[in-house]
Amino acid sequence: DWRSKTGSEIVQFVVVKWTMACLIGICTGLVAFAVNISVENISGLKLLSTLTFLESDRYLAAALVLGGGNLLLVLLSVSLCAFVAPEAAGSGIPEVKAYLNGIDAPNILSPKTLFVKVLGSIGAVSGGLYLGKEAPLLHSGACIASFLTQGGSKRFKLTWKWLRILRHDRLRRDLITCGAAAGIAVAFRAPVGGVIFALEEMASWWRSALLWRVLFTTACVTVVRQAANNLCQGDNCGVFGYGGLIVFDMSVVSTNMGLIALVPAMLLGILGGVLGSLFTFLSRKIAKFYSGWHSKHESLGKVLQALFVSIITSIFIFGLPWLATCTPCPSTASCPSSLPSGAYKRFTCASGYYNDLAGLMLSTNDGAIRILFNNNSNNEFQYFSLVLYLVWAFALALITYGLAIPSGLFLPVILVGATYGRLTGKFLKSHMGFENIDEGLFAYMGAASFLGGSMRIAVSLCVILLELTNNLLMLPWTMLILLISKTVGDLFNVGVYDQIVFIKGFPFLEEKPEPYMKHLTAGDVCSCPAATLSAIERVGNIVEVLRMTDHNGFPVLEMTSAPYPTLHGLILRSHLLVLLQKKDLFSQNASSLIGQDLKSCKVDFYKRGSGKGPTIDDIQLTAQEEDMFLDLHPFTNISPYTISEDMSLAKAFSLFRQLGLRHLCVVPKTKGPFPVSGILTRHDFMPEYVLGLFPHLKVSKWRRL
Amino acid sequence: DWRSKTGSEIVQFVVVKWTMACLIGICTGLVAFAVNISVENISGLKLLSTLTFLESDRYLAAALVLGGGNLLLVLLSVSLCAFVAPEAAGSGIPEVKAYLNGIDAPNILSPKTLFVKVLGSIGAVSGGLYLGKEAPLLHSGACIASFLTQGGSKRFKLTWKWLRILRHDRLRRDLITCGAAAGIAVAFRAPVGGVIFALEEMASWWRSALLWRVLFTTACVTVVRQAANNLCQGDNCGVFGYGGLIVFDMSVVSTNMGLIALVPAMLLGILGGVLGSLFTFLSRKIAKFYSGWHSKHESLGKVLQALFVSIITSIFIFGLPWLATCTPCPSTASCPSSLPSGAYKRFTCASGYYNDLAGLMLSTNDGAIRILFNNNSNNEFQYFSLVLYLVWAFALALITYGLAIPSGLFLPVILVGATYGRLTGKFLKSHMGFENIDEGLFAYMGAASFLGGSMRIAVSLCVILLELTNNLLMLPWTMLILLISKTVGDLFNVGVYDQIVFIKGFPFLEEKPEPYMKHLTAGDVCSCPAATLSAIERVGNIVEVLRMTDHNGFPVLEMTSAPYPTLHGLILRSHLLVLLQKKDLFSQNASSLIGQDLKSCKVDFYKRGSGKGPTIDDIQLTAQEEDMFLDLHPFTNISPYTISEDMSLAKAFSLFRQLGLRHLCVVPKTKGPFPVSGILTRHDFMPEYVLGLFPHLKVSKWRRL
Incomplete structure (x- = not known):
């Protein structure tokens, strides 16, 4: 109770509050590092052995390694989720948002949920499912904050008087906001973007003081992330783990496209809004169907469903590249390459040729984004491959998102957007006479448009994309596209996160009365x-x-x-x-x-x-x-x-x-x-x-x- | 009244609201462009003739041109301010902040204030006074928003029904927030920074919807600014006006200083906090003295005071470089140069030598910052010159800020901070064995520390500095320094803007009860x-x-x-x-x-x-x-x-x-x-x-x- 506070108690309060904010940042950074290293190494090993079998034309072995590995990893993930902590399923953003609105749903921030979220996310992402690890990191950050602010534990005799101060509703809520921001900050290498995301999308009550504390947490995360990166320089973190979380450096791309490029950019924004609201609409239908299935068949149903989607994913990953034709290698790059990353995968092509679809399919999702965003790689893809990939990605994102596993939506949305963006750029460049545009830049703009159209977040996405791509000159373009796609999307329905809040039946209080x-x-x-x-x-x-x-x-x-x-x-x-x-x-x-x-x-x-x-x-x-x-x-x-x-x-x-x-x-x-x-x-x-x-x-x- | 709204009225409302948000952005952009062109041209002409006289060793003529020109410009500025609109004096940030808190002080956003603010700011800045044009641009943006949202004018028969919708208190407040953000966005080329500044420092009530509308305004500003820049490429805008608002591009500087550089960075943060709170404390004393003087001597007192400060400024601008010794020119640059910008000014030195203090003194304030932030220019300055400049800048910032003219505090604060930052960097590099640090980078870090220590703004300054310097790699350093300097400063007193709100006697409601x-x-x-x-x-x-x-x-x-x-x-x-x-x-x-x-x-x-x-x-x-x-x-x-x-x-x-x-x-x-x-x-x-x-x-x- 505040009325009886003395000076020394206030000092305690301040010290504990800021220490906690820092601790949350450090722990979230470490968890993110662990997730990232695990995912990179597991999926790297899996892809490498698949590619090795492919090199020696042992297609069945390659398919079995890929499909079997995926199935096992997904089984681990979904079993944990179905039997240990069902609250860890999904992205976690709606749950944290509801908590910060004042809804105390049971277990959404419990240590058990944290455990399952982290392990499940590793399993699902390295199991090749079409989802991201970013939103689960946000949820993990919030869980860490919740765990650290328990105010001690009677069971473990941790009832230090100073920790009692933490048992204060508003302080807990503030620190959980810090945790959520830390998750975004570490996932996207975007400390400022994390702060603004937490305030724009997550928090229901804002205060300037909170802005300030959240920034402190993301600063701590950034330091941990930087230290982890330094640690992993020079292959210290396993074969494929460079410790780098997703970064799509586009700082060298030229944005000097002339004012005429405003027209396709605006069209891209409109397209993003329409597709985004379509995606939201369809994902609602599928979520309803899934939740009916889950309540009918319970945990076993969840497991079977996830395994089914995993098998479908593996089949398409391995099957679709057969439909693509081989492309002659450009003279400049080392092509075809047998590394698990990179666009130039040989697959079934003759030497000196590469399969463009295999480059996208036989990569991690992060890797696929890097390939699509790649500058100065015009004409790397054929129309047919991109269209095929777009349809596949859109459909798979829809059926994967409702599964009972920790699944982030950022990555699939970015991939779908980047694909149609690149298609648009390729079309403009080769058929419409736009000489000096870059396909990679259009992929980026497409990703921005689909993000805006489906998530309906504007300012924080701007900042996150800015920090992610490290190119300030793209800011006006990004703002324009996000504004248009969000506006168009809002004409049709609410954003994908608000919709899930509604589907889950949280009594969420909007900002304004109806x-x-x-x-x-x-x-x-x-x-x-x-x-x-x-x-x-x-x-x-x-x-x-x-x-x-x-x-x-x-x-x-x-x-x-x-x-x-x-x-x-x-x-x-x-x-x-x-x-x-x-x-x-x-x-x-x-x-x-x-x-x-x-x-x-x-x-x-x-x-x-x-x-x-x-x-x-x-x-x-x-x-x-x-x-x-x-x-x-x-x-x-x-x-x-x-x-x-x-x-x-x-x-x-x-x-x-x-x-x-x-x-x-x-x-x-x-x-x-x-x-x-x-x-x-x-x-x-x-x-x-x-x-x-x-x-x-x-x-x-x-x-x- | 909302209760009687029909569908078509809502459409009207939405259309008018967004059109206004865009119009505010466009008008603010145009005003900023006009201010900038005028300042660049007037002070450019003044400096050029001064330098020409100096070249031919006609020192008295040079001094008279400089001092006389300054005196005339300041006279214009202070007369407008003293006799036409006293509300236009000062930075305007506290006034707008008070308005957004719900305080209706008379005339602070009237068209008359806007007029005087713009003209007065041009006069004061090009008159060589030690102040900036950034905060006045914020105030101008807010005035423009207020003017546009009058809801028509009976006198000019502009009472269109649609405009009536604007006469709604909260809508006006929202649009004035947009105007303030537009001012910051255009002043610092920082659209996202402007949004966050408006929300962190200006607005008392935040809403996500507001974030979104403010971003739209700053996007419009950015487009206008970009168009103006394109227009002015190739000397179309007068001799010296390149149309560029202040931009300190540091995108090529290497931030790879190693973890050991954390120690001096933290010390710089502490120094910034201490000096910032000292500055705040002294500026309070001076403001009290000035307001006593103003109430005793009224308008004429204000004019005489400003002229007195102008004469002192001119004397020191012209006098101080005589104390500096001449430095041999580096072989790489064109040195000494007779351009009004650039560090290598000959002044009284022999050919092949330059006067480092004259480079700082005989520039616009923007130019001085560019010189101090300049990378790869180590050892350009001597200790004695930097110390002299630091003392001069600190003292002059204090006595200039309380004058009855439109005066921004951002620029003087950045200059003071950059000077001691550069001093620190120089000392570390030459005496402490820090080989791979850059003096320009330390100047930047010093500026960040003094900004944080005096203004106590964290997140938005981070973003503004980020956008201003175009280098994301400096973000962790900036965050660290701002956090430390704000924390240290808060130990001693409140920030400089809050203090002025208090001095002016606005009944400002803080966020929390005492x-x-x-x-x-x-x-x-x-x-x-x-x-x-x-x-x-x-x-x-x-x-x-x-x-x-x-x-x-x-x-x-x-x-x-x-x-x-x-x-x-x-x-x-x-x-x-x-x-x-x-x-x-x-x-x-x-x-x-x-x-x-x-x-x-x-x-x-x-x-x-x-x-x-x-x-x-x-x-x-x-x-x-x-x-x-x-x-x-x-x-x-x-x-x-x-x-x-x-x-x-x-x-x-x-x-x-x-x-x-x-x-x-x-x-x-x-x-x-x-x-x-x-x-x-x-x-x-x-x-x-x-x-x-x-x-x-x-x-x-x-x-x-």
């Missing part, structure tokens, strides 16, 4: 009448109320004042549960409690960091105890925010959302026998609930723009 | 009892209340319900003034008004964009009219936010600040004869006011960290 809320009053929707308690209440009644309702906040009424009771304050379920366990507070006689000074009585109300707290069923009371009385006065929040029942719902929403409340007492306009007419909680503001009560409001299709 | 507010209740500080009106009130009484008080919000009481009146709602002074002018609403008989339906009566309450509205003294009523009655029911906000008088002041503050309220009704805990115990306004939350009432709370030195 327009129809203007026409309703708080009294129209509140849970009325609320279950109330007296300030001096029989223990049995408290137990009864807790058992019969699932509310988390109860108005406390003062019965003494005539003629009607008045509202004394609000008490939380969690506090009542703690009080019921402290049986020495009970008293035989209600009247003996009146006027008694209980301020000195300290009760430890600290909330546990994660996991479920005790429930009412955990509390055993004798009949005698139930007949005793409990004085709630000292434990009640005596000035809860209240609103009048005739306040418009939109205004009530603003109050509730801006102040981050969990309960809002609705009081009657005129004095009556009940001082509280009801309570508003998060669920009372959900559009589905409100529109269920008042279906005639559903007419307006226009969202507030 | 700690002592926990110990007070709302009832302790509110203006009690509030002046109230009846729902059906005699016109004379309304006039009386308006004349006797200077409140802006009045609780409206419903007298009919027995036994005590109830709170009907809140009405604003501005609305009452409009109603008093509509005499057809008056009625002879109070009882005839009861139950009357006035909902259909539309009154135009739109607030004028800027300038003062009508006051109570403008309203002339006959005695007969004063005896009539007015029904306030339809014009009252019937659900104002209310709090109980025993709510802690800290909670009341959060409600007030987060929701951006102007009035907060305080109601008594128990029903009494008065349904409202008072009203809380912005002034009731000001620390000076609260601590004046409760001086014993002043003990705690600790600010909430």
